[in-house]
Amino acid sequence: MLQAFFNGMSGLFAFSKGLDNVSNNVSNMNTPGYRGNDTFYRSINGQDGQGLGAGIAGTEVRTKAGETRQTGNDSNAAITGAGYFVLHNAQDEVFFTRAGQFVVDKDGYLVESVTQNRVQSIDAAGNLQDINIQSQRTLPPKPTTRVEMVGTLARSGPTESSHQINTLKVFDASGSTHTLTVKFEIQLVPENSWQVEVVDAQGVILQTGLITFAANGSPLAGFNTISVPLTANGATQNILLDFGTPGSYNLASQVASGPSHTLGAKVVDGSAVAGLSTFNFDEKGIIKFTYSNGEKRDGSQLALADFADQRALIAAEKSLYRAPDSLRPQFGRAGEAQFGRIQGGYLELSNIDLAQEFGDILIIQRGYQASSRVMTVSNELLEQLYNGTRGG
Known part of the structure; x- marks a missing residue:
């Protein structure tokens, strides 16, 4: 009877520890990354094999992943x-x-x-x-080194014999912007050529050059680029105006006639300080x-x-x-x-399954009640034995 009393008490201790673990799982059901633990029980036996109650064998982490949720961060x-x-x-x-x-x-x-x-x-x-x-956190500034000239120049038509690209913005080595204007004037000699003049915002001419096209309208080798020097803060950089690969129509070209010029400028590189x-x-x-x-x-x-x-x-x-x-x-x-x-x-999110936790709670509760009942019965038997012995 005494052993039954202690067995019941060991059950109370074991189930209370199990409830502690379940309560910890439930309290962390909204904790990101939390992985629940399962409690495992073990029997306790004496050297002669006599049962001495139950104890906690330990806990084990549940390795199942929790659900993922978008946070907007x-x-x-x-x-x-x-x-x-x-x-x-x-x-x-x-x-x-x-x-x-x-x-x-x-x-x-x-x-x-x-x-x-x-x-x-x-x-x-x-x-x-x-x-x-x-x-x-920031990118350093980069100077502009190349500008692509894209579109067509019309040799004849209702348009004037000149063309102008305004507000061409380029960057110097410090990240400051400079506004350039590129002017085109038709030339009779050499054939299929245009005079190009690059002017800064103050009207200072930075460079002049000649662009020539072949009979098929594609840029002519040796006359398909113009290098423009730009001086800022005591340093000079060269900006290449690229009219395209000779013999191709990948960038600029000339047409015999058209309603208007379509040639424009695309800045390929260069930037200010970027956050x-x-x-x-x-x-x-x-x-x-x-x-x-x-x-x-x-x-x-x-x-x-x-x-x-x-x-x-x-x-x-x-x-x-x-x-x-x-x-x-x-x-x-x-x-x-x-x-x-x-x-x-x-x-x-955590991998806690409330249905499983509530199921464990019911099992623990029943086990705790049963262990408590064993202690009560053991106590009543001991009291009856004591009273019977006292009465004799």
Whole structure:
């Protein structure tokens, strides 16, 4: 009878521990990246095989992935498939998580927003390092080096024998803009030629030259480009006016007659200082930067880690996991080997299933009630025995 009493008590302790675990799962049902735990019970036996009640064998992490949800924040990321994000803190500790709530801190480091641990990238050699986008916040200015002249010049017709392209904006090495005007005057000698004059906003002539076309209207070799010197801030740069490949019609051409000239100018390169507009992650975890001038650049690539036995991971606070010394992580990149792909702008939710948790609660409740009843009956029998002995 005494053993039955203690067996019932061990059941109460075991089921209360199980309820603690279920309550923790339920309370974290809305925690991004949280993975629930299952409680496992074990029987306790003496050396002679006598049953001594029940205890907790331990808990095990549920490795099933949670659902993903779009957040509208491009710096968030979720993993579809195997893998964990890799984090590094100031104490040189390494953590792993499925919660990709990433933000950029004041120093330009990509960090996990809850813990402020730095997110790790992986380079071509497989080395891990912090991700810092400070140097990618702006693009330096670039001078204009080439302008494509696209369209036609009409040799005869109702239009005048001249043509003018106004407000051609180019950039110098400091990113400042300069407005140029390109003037065309028909020439009789040599045949099929045009005098070109490039003037700046103050009316200063920067360059003059001759453009000549072949009989078929395509640019003539040696007369299909004009180099325009532009001096700004004490430095001179050359801007090439390109009328196209000789013998082809890829850019400019001449027609015998037409209602009007259609020749225009397309600035191929050059830009002012461009600020970072947005950044996000592609499916390989590569950071994609987009700048105010429309230019796009690639940044670091997120590192992922995988383990031979995910259930051996040690749960830490804030949806983080540690790897025990006996479990070595395998690092890699999204979309390679066994690793899953990255969903930029998404977060993985917890993998808690409330239906399962409520089912476990009912089982625990019944077990707790039964164990309590065993203790009550054992106590009544002991009391009856005591009363019977006292009465004798």
